[in-house]
Amino acid sequence: MRDYESFNKASGGRLNKVSGALLVHRFSVRQPEIFRVIKTVTAQGLTSLNQAALCELAQTVMDIEFDGVEGDFLEVGRGSRGASMVIEKAKYRARSFSVYDLSRGELETISREGPLALAHVDCGEYESMKVLLERLSPRLVAGGHLIIDDYKTKEECQRAVDEYFRGKKGFQLVRKSRLHVIKN
Numbered sequence: 608m609r610d611y612e613s614f615n616k617a618s619g620g621r622l623n624k625v626s627g628a629l630l631v632h633r634f635s636v637r638q639p640e641i642f643r644v645i646k647t648v649t650a651q652g653l654t655s656l657n658q659a660a661l662c663e664l665a666q667t668v669m670d671i672e673f674d675g676v677e678g679d680f681l682e683v684g685r686g687s688r689g690a691s692m693v694i695e696k697a698k699y700r701a702r703s704f705s706v707y708d709l710s711r712g713e714l715e716t717i718s719r720e721g722p723l724a725l726a727h728v729d730c731g732e733y734e735s736m737k738v739l740l741e742r743l744s745p746r747l748v749a750g751g752h753l754i755i756d757d758y759k760t761k762e763e764c765q766r767a768v769d770e771y772f773r774g775k776k777g778f779q780l781v782r783k784s785r786l787h788v789i790k791n
Contacts, residue, residue, distance in 0.1 A: 627659030627784065634662040641665050644696045654689025655729075656756065660784045661693050664727065667752055667787070668697035671724050676750040678724035679703040683717065683739060684756075685710045690727055714738060722748045731761030740771040744778070747790035758786035 635642040645661045648654050654661065668680070679702060682691045691706045698704065702724070707713040709730055717739070723746040730736050736755075743753055757764040759782075768786065772778055781787040 627657070630662050631658045634666065638665065638669075638697075641693070641696050644693055648689030648692050651689075653692065656690060657784075660756075661690065663784050664690060664754065665693050665697040667754065668694055668725060669699075671750070671752065672697075672699055674750055676724040676748060678722035678746075678748045678751055679705065680725045680727075681705045681707070681717075681723055681743070682727045682729075683707045683709060683714075683743075684727075684729035690729070694725070694727065709735060717742055720746070722746060722751075723753075724748060724751045726751075726753045727756070728753065729756040731757035731764045733763035733767045736764050736767035737771065740767065744771070744788065744790075747778075747788075749790055751790045753788040753790075755786040755788065758782075 642662070645658055645665065649656075649658055649661070656664070680694060680698060681704070682694060684690065684706075685708070688706065691704075695704060703721075705718075707717055714735055719742050723743060726743045726747070728736075728739055728743070730739060747753055755764065755768060758768055759765070768780075768788075772780060772788070777791050779789045779791060781789060
């Protein structure tokens with residue numbers, strides 16, 4: 608019996624497309640205000656993420672809020688601010704939310720202190736990803752998520768993540784539409 612990933616690959620990615628479409632439909636019905644933001648940012652090209660990935664991101668934010676996970680939110684990316692708009696709309700607690708733009712060279716200004724409940728990272732370069740992992744993963748609180756956009760699509764990113772977490776205890780690496788590193 609084949610696992611989900613091999614079956615999905617053999618079917619040309621149809622399982623991911625179907626599950627993504629179901630996620631988008633369900634989210635649009637249950638969270639229409641947040642979904643309007645998702646539709647807007649994708650229609651205006653403010654993100655490279657598709658609607659299913661943005662729905663998953665928003666749901667993760669809402670789950671963290673519902674579960675009462677303490678800590679700040681943070682996004683690190685390359686210029687487009689669509690994902691940060693979705694995070695801002697999905698969060699409902701008054702908590703710190705910082706956005707860093709790697710295309711403006713803000714990597715060195717990212718704080719090394721303070722608890723993180725959510726870090727959303729859009730970075731595919733090996734060296735930058737290593738620095739981000741060293742700075743962000745120790746800050747994750749129990750139940751916190753580090754979401755890595757480019758894990759599946761950029762080999763450098765995957766190599767940096769795999770090397771960093773190899774042998775590290777206390778983290779789960781969960782493959783969804785994006786890689787979620789969850790602190791135990």
